[in-house]
Amino acid sequence: MSLKDIPVKLDPGPGPGSPETTGLAVALLREIADHLLAVSQGGERQVVELTNLPLSEGDLQLLEAKLGRGEVEARINAAGPTEVFETAFPGVWWVRYLGEGDRMITQQLEIGTVPVILEAHEEDIQASARRFPSMFDELDTNHH
Amino acid sequence: MKEHDLTLGEELRRQGISRRSFLKFCAGVASSMAIPAAMVPAMADSLAQARRQPAIMMAYQECTGCLESLTRSFAPTLENLIFNFISLDFQHALQAAAGDQAVEAIKTSMKENWGKYLLLVDGSIPLNDDGIYSVSHGQSHLDSLRELGEGAAAIVSIGTCASFGGIGAASPNPTGAVGVDQIITDKPILNVPGCPPMPEVMTGVLTSFLAFGALPEVDSLKRPRAFFGDTIHDRCYRRTFYDQGKFADSFDDEGARNGWCLYKLGCKGPITHNACATLKFNEGVSWPIQSGHGCLGCSEPNFWDKEGFYKPLSAGQWGSAEGIAAAAAAGVALGAVSAVMSRRNQNKISGGK
Numbered sequence: 001m002s003l004k005d006i007p008v009k010l011d012p013g014p015g016p017g018s019p020e021t022t023g024l025a026v027a028l029l030r031e032i033a034d035h036l037l038a039v040s041q042g043g044e045r046q047v048v049e050l051t052n053l054p055l056s057e058g059d060l061q062l063l064e065a066k067l068g069r070g071e072v073e074a075r076i077n078a079a080g081p082t083e084v085f086e087t088a089f090p091g092v093w094w095v096r097y098l099g100e101g102d103r104m105i106t107q108q109l110e111i112g113t114v115p116v117i118l119e120a121h122e123e124d125i126q127a128s129a130r131r132f133p134s135m136f137d138e139l140d141t142n143h144h
Numbered sequence: 145m146k147e148h149d150l151t152l153g154e155e156l157r158r159q160g161i162s163r164r165s166f167l168k169f170c171a172g173v174a175s176s177m178a179i180p181a182a183m184v185p186a187m188a189d190s191l192a193q194a195r196r197q198p199a200i201m202m203a204y205q206e207c208t209g210c211l212e213s214l215t216r217s218f219a220p221t222l223e224n225l226i227f228n229f230i231s232l233d234f235q236h237a238l239q240a241a242a243g244d245q246a247v248e249a250i251k252t253s254m255k256e257n258w259g260k261y262l263l264l265v266d267g268s269i270p271l272n273d274d275g276i277y278s279v280s281h282g283q284s285h286l287d288s289l290r291e292l293g294e295g296a297a298a299i300v301s302i303g304t305c306a307s308f309g310g311i312g313a314a315s316p317n318p319t320g321a322v323g324v325d326q327i328i329t330d331k332p333i334l335n336v337p338g339c340p341p342m343p344e345v346m347t348g349v350l351t352s353f354l355a356f357g358a359l360p361e362v363d364s365l366k367r368p369r370a371f372f373g374d375t376i377h378d379r380c381y382r383r384t385f386y387d388q389g390k391f392a393d394s395f396d397d398e399g400a401r402n403g404w405c406l407y408k409l410g411c412k413g414p415i416t417h418n419a420c421a422t423l424k425f426n427e428g429v430s431w432p433i434q435s436g437h438g439c440l441g442c443s444e445p446n447f448w449d450k451e452g453f454y455k456p457l458s459a460g461q462w463g464s465a466e467g468i469a470a471a472a473a474a475g476v477a478l479g480a481v482s483a484v485m486s487r488r489n490q491n492k493i494s495g496g497k
Binding site: 044045046047048049051052076078079080082097099100103105106108116117121123124127 | 153157161162163164165167168169171172174175176178180181182184185192225427428
């Protein structure tokens with residue numbers, strides 16, 4: 001008998017999980033409704049962290065189905081990929097922070113005008129404004 | 145301008161690392177520490193204003209397993225950022241310098257950063273015979289710890305040996321090995337036990353120290369609550385089998401093949417506080433229970449001497465199938481309670497959000 005004869009079954013670990021919903025998804029939808037109302041009245045941006053909640057696969061599917069897809073989809077390349085999409089409800093965004101091999105680091109629902117990770121940030125804009133004029137030096141050198 | 149004079153934000157910009165990368169790093173850390181996600185931009189701002197943190201990492205009576213773990217973290221691109229946040233002035237296995245030059249690096253860093261440096265320790269410290277059983281460069285590790293501890297802003301004990309004595313202190317403990325906090329008593333000390341500890345915990349601890357200027361909230365064993373607040377059992381994906389009374393009775397039976405609960409095979413999950421069940425090891429590939437082996441309880445004091453790895457926790461008190469069935473029934477009720485407790489604990493950490 002060789003090693004190959006021993007049947008090996010891999011435990012996928014906390015895999016797809018149960019297709020049943022736990023009631024948490026509905027509770028979350030109510031929370032999002034509250035946040036959205038507050039933001040629509042000029043309130044501060046709100047973030048709901050999904051990774052730490054004991055959501056079942058069924059819960060996540062229900063959330064995705066109810067929230068739907070909107071007009072915006074974006075992929076950001078900064079310290080690995082990040083996926084952002086707007087849900088069918090403008091102002092409610094789904095943000096997935098991914099690591100190597102698209103492994104999930106954390107995912108959040110962000111309620112506001114635009115997810116913070118998508119904005120160009122003040123410090124980066126300042127740095128690019130400083131960098132931009134060097135383009136003209138190159139252009140000048142090429143022309144003369 | 146010297147490296148230490150730049151803020152982290154300035155330094156990262158100089159290296160072409162965008163604010164988005166910085167925010168993403170903070171989002172990852174905040175998520176693992178149960179810090180409210182809405183606080184991430186504020187955390188990033190605060191971190192951007194911080195200066196590079198000088199750190200000295202000492203290896204005492206240890207096996208280098210902790211360092212192996214720390215250099216294999218879960219999201220390499222993100223984790224690399226942490227190296228921009230600290231100035232690791234001494235780590236004997238990672239640095240090029242050796243001998244007198246290396247010792248000189250410790251002295252220089254101590255002098256320049258007296259009262260400000262973070263001291264990271266792995267390995268236990270022998271006390272017997274003036275600590276002669278563990279010596280580097282002619283100095284006992286006991287003397288080394290006392291000297292370095294005096295000028296440290298805070299100390300982080302990495303791994304179970306530095307935290308509680310660990311393997312070195314296992315019976316009959318011939319060297320009289322102890323953890324750091326049994327020698328230094330007048331400094332803030334944080335224990336990050338585990339054999340090995342989880343790299344994400346180190347990242348979280350270092351980041352929160354830089355962003356908030358203090359070590360995170362700890363439990364009675366000085367472990368950060370955010371990572372050690374729940375037991376392995378609370379968060380185990382096989383917990384449902386425990387609640388249903390479905391157990392593996394040996395490592396090759398039907399129960400083991402079906403991935404049932406390993407309680408009867410000696411799993412120490414119910415009394416072990418750590419975050420393996422959610423964070424996992426080796427870039428999230430797996431963790432002991434997912435590999436089909438019970439938890440050894442490696443993040444708890446004296447884990448090596450506790451009864452034996454394959455003896456069920458209940459063996460001492462019940463020792464019968466009926467007893468285990470009773471424990472399983474109690475487990476259902478306890479499971480519900482501990483779920484509520486975990487939630488409450490997280491609410492406390494996140495200020496009710």
